[in-house]
Amino acid sequence: MGEQKRNKNNNQHHKETFIFGKRNYQFMLIGLGVIALGFLLMTGGGSNDPNVFNPEIYNWQRIRLAPMLILLGFGIEVYAILTHPDKKNN
Template identity: 55%
Template sequence: MSTTNKTTPLFSKENFILMLVGGLVIALGMFLMSGGKSEDPNVFANNEVYSSTRITLAPILIVVGLLIEVYAIFKKPKTAA
């Protein structure tokens, strides 16, 4: 008496691709937020540290990447019927 136990994988290929895209968007946001080092340590580069890229764009990209990750985790894989 053999019983076949059909289990579906938790994540499909599409989920992993979405997770990779989300990770890349987060990494891009972190990269854009980094830096701000001045040539002279005694000079504070106000326009570099408080640029719109570091203050606005980078955090938005990080939040979008996190939302992509959450969507990728909760997305159900398509079942082959």
């Protein structure tokens, strides 16, 4: 009888919670979007003929902008992980 009562009380108070809050997941998605944008900006600039050099591969977008966006995205991911989840007082 006592064990059933304890199990009943534990089940009532046990509530599934996520490790991260809604705000954390939003920042994670934003960070993934920025990283994906950086990789998309890094693509291209190649040549169909391997004997022909295409100087577009050294475009500022591929050399400076894209890596900075990727690093910014990783920074956003770190912030999303380290931010305290939303806590609501009940």
